[in-house]
Amino acid sequence: MTQKAIEISNVTKKFKQAEYNAVDNVNLTIDEGEFITILGSSGSGKTTLLKIINKLYEPNEGTIKLFGEDIAHVDSVQLRRSIGYVIQQIGLFPHMTIAENVATAPKLLKWNKKAIHERVDDLLNLVGLNPSDFKDRYPSELSGGQQQRIGLARALAVDPKIMLMDEPLGAVDAITRLHLQDELLRIHGGLQKTFLLVTHDINEAFKLGNRIVIMNEGKVCQFDTPKNIVANPADEFVSSLIESSRNQGKFWEGLG
Structure with a gap:
């Protein structure tokens, strides 16, 4: 039986003096071994959600469990040492x-x-x-x-059993980015760890994720397989994302 790697229940985060919730009542269950991509525009809450999982931010409400253990009861340093964390700036x-x-x-x-x-x-x-x-x-x-x-x-x-990646390929050129995407898929396939990767690139999200979390204004609009999202977009925001990607394809077809 597949083990639940990450359980996010009713998680909300609001920063001081902010008008809206950065993360708004998010619920997600991620199985061990999945490659999950989190897609959304700037300010959608995707990076904030990743930082909450890594205890860099504390949620105002809700709970997060990693392999059944509530991270609220785990030492923050100990937790971070047990999780792989990759950011765009590398550091x-x-x-x-x-x-x-x-x-x-x-x-x-x-x-x-x-x-x-x-x-x-x-x-x-x-x-x-x-x-x-x-x-x-x-x-x-x-x-x-x-x-x-x-x-x-x-x-x-x-x-680590869990790898969190925040726009890890955002600062590299287009050709290198494609090669590194292939490398990530190869590494994930060989290790069978649970990967969460934040991106604003729809093509990257759909290429890498076996399931995709689409976020907008702190909320999860849809969480499903790439095929199901394309076939049945949950709302107008998801539809507009798919349409924008299709329009890019038409642009290149026109040049051909």
């Missing part, structure tokens, strides 16, 4: 080598040197970077796409 430490960056969490958890060395090599291979070529380099010596791969490797270092 690699510039004064550390690539190996040292990837080893950040294992060192905090006091792994022995041999285990850390083996884990770094395994992860660099996993993200498609030869350890002998890359582990002694510094972040400034890498391209944006390579840095993003290192950010992903670092997030996977302590073998």
Whole structure:
């Protein structure tokens, strides 16, 4: 029987002096091993929801359970060390080598040197970077796409069951972005972890997610498979997203 990885129940978040709820009564159940994309325009609440799951924000109402455990009762630092978290800015430490960056969490958890060395090599291979070529380099010596791969490797270092990714490919060029999307699908397929990826790119959301959360003004408009969303859009906002993507396709067809 498939285990529930994430259960979000009646979660609401309102920031001080804000007129509207950033996240408004959200309910989602995500099974272990799913690749979920969260799609929405700027200000839709998708990043706020991700940060609530990672306890960077506390909700005003509602509960979140990870594998059946209410995160309200879990130490915030302990929780974050058990979750992989990747952001657009990557945040690699510039004064550390690539190996040292990837080893950040294992060192905090006091792994022995041999285990850390083996884990770094395994992860660099996993993200498609030869350890002998890359582990002694510094972040400034890498391209944006390579840095993003290192950010992903670092997030996977302590073998988290859940990976949270906030616009992880937003800062790379279009060709690199497509390659990294393929890499994410390959890595997810090999690891069978639960991935949540926030994006404002409809093509990326539909390519990567086995199910998609579509958000607007803090609310979940629809949560379903790509095929079902296209066949039965839940409201006008979802319909407009699909239509905008179709219009882009027509533009390229016209150039052909």
